[in-house]
Amino acid sequence: MVYSNDKIIVHKKDSLQYIEFSNLKKYHSMLTHCFTTRLGGVSTGECASLNLSFNRNDLKENVLANYHIIAEAIGVDFDKMVLSNQVHDNKIWYVEEADAGKGLTRESNITGYDGLTTNIPGIPLVTFYADCVPVIILDPVKKAVTSVHSGWKSTLLNISLEALKVMKGRYNSDMKELQVAVGPSICKNCFEVGEEVYGMFIDAHPWCDGYIDRKNGRYYIDLQGIISQELTDAGVDPSNILVSGVCTKCNNDMFFSYRGDKTKTGSLAAIVMLK
Ligand SMILES: [Zn+2]
Known part of the structure; x- marks a missing residue:
C-alpha cells in the first residue's frame, strides 16, 4: 500500500482509491488526471476489482461499471473517453473531437498505438498499465497533453522521445515548459x-x-530512471519530471501487476483530460 507524499496524492472515496501526481495537480484548472489502483471496482477474481481493460479475463459489464465509477469520481464524461489499444510499439495517436468514445462506447480504429495526445478540451485519454511505465506529459503553456505506455519494449523504442517530438511538432511545445509524471510501474x-x-x-x-x-x-x-534520464537529455527540465518511485509489484495489494499476479491480472489506467 502506498500513501500520499510530496509526489503523489492518494484519493479515497469509499473503497475506491486513485492517485494524482503533485506536479500535474498544480495545473488542475486546465487538467483533470488520475492513475487508477485496483481498488474500488466491481470486478472479481484475478481482475478484482477496478479492472479497466476489455482484454482481460473479465465481464464486459463489469468493466463498463468500473468506467462509470472512475469517470464519476474524477468528473469526466464517460461517453467521451478514448481508449488506446496498445502493442508495445512507439506510435502516438492525435485524438480529435471525432474520436470521442472510441474503444468504450463505440468501435475504434485506434489500434496499434501506445500513446494518445490531444490539445482539445473535454476528451479524456485512457492508456493501460500493469507494470509498464505510464508517462504523462503536460504542456501548461500550449495547453496540450500526451500519455504514453512505456513498457520495456516501448522504452527501447524511445516512446517518450516520440512524445516530445509530437509535442514539439504539433503544439510547438518548449521542452523547458513541460511537466512530466512517471507513474507507478515495476x-x-x-x-x-x-x-x-x-x-x-x-x-x-x-x-x-x-x-x-x-x-x-x-x-x-x-525503467523509471531510464525514461527520466532520456527526457532530461532531450531538454526537459529535471525539476519538472516527477518520478513516482512507486512499484506496482511491490504494492500488488494496491495495483495490478503482470509479474506480481503471474500474468493473471487486470489493468490499471492513466486518465488525462484538458478542461
Ligand atoms: Zn518492486
Missing part, C-alpha cells in the same frame, strides 16, 4: 531480466548501464 528490484534483454538495452542506450544492477547473472533494470 521497480528496478522487481524488473529482473536475462542477458538478452540486458543486451538490447545496452545496444539501444549505451548510457543506461548506471540504471541496471547485476546479481548472479541476472539483470535488474530501472
Whole structure:
C-alpha cells in the first residue's frame, strides 16, 4: 500500500482509491488526471476489482461499471473517453473531437498505438498499465497533453522521445515548459531480466548501464530512471519530471501487476483530460 507524499496524492472515496501526481495537480484548472489502483471496482477474481481493460479475463459489464465509477469520481464524461489499444510499439495517436468514445462506447480504429495526445478540451485519454511505465506529459503553456505506455519494449523504442517530438511538432511545445509524471510501474528490484534483454538495452542506450544492477547473472533494470534520464537529455527540465518511485509489484495489494499476479491480472489506467 502506498500513501500520499510530496509526489503523489492518494484519493479515497469509499473503497475506491486513485492517485494524482503533485506536479500535474498544480495545473488542475486546465487538467483533470488520475492513475487508477485496483481498488474500488466491481470486478472479481484475478481482475478484482477496478479492472479497466476489455482484454482481460473479465465481464464486459463489469468493466463498463468500473468506467462509470472512475469517470464519476474524477468528473469526466464517460461517453467521451478514448481508449488506446496498445502493442508495445512507439506510435502516438492525435485524438480529435471525432474520436470521442472510441474503444468504450463505440468501435475504434485506434489500434496499434501506445500513446494518445490531444490539445482539445473535454476528451479524456485512457492508456493501460500493469507494470509498464505510464508517462504523462503536460504542456501548461500550449495547453496540450500526451500519455504514453512505456513498457520495456516501448522504452527501447524511445516512446517518450516520440512524445516530445509530437509535442514539439504539433503544439510547438518548449521542452523547458513541460511537466512530466512517471507513474507507478515495476521497480528496478522487481524488473529482473536475462542477458538478452540486458543486451538490447545496452545496444539501444549505451548510457543506461548506471540504471541496471547485476546479481548472479541476472539483470535488474530501472525503467523509471531510464525514461527520466532520456527526457532530461532531450531538454526537459529535471525539476519538472516527477518520478513516482512507486512499484506496482511491490504494492500488488494496491495495483495490478503482470509479474506480481503471474500474468493473471487486470489493468490499471492513466486518465488525462484538458478542461
Ligand atoms: Zn518492486
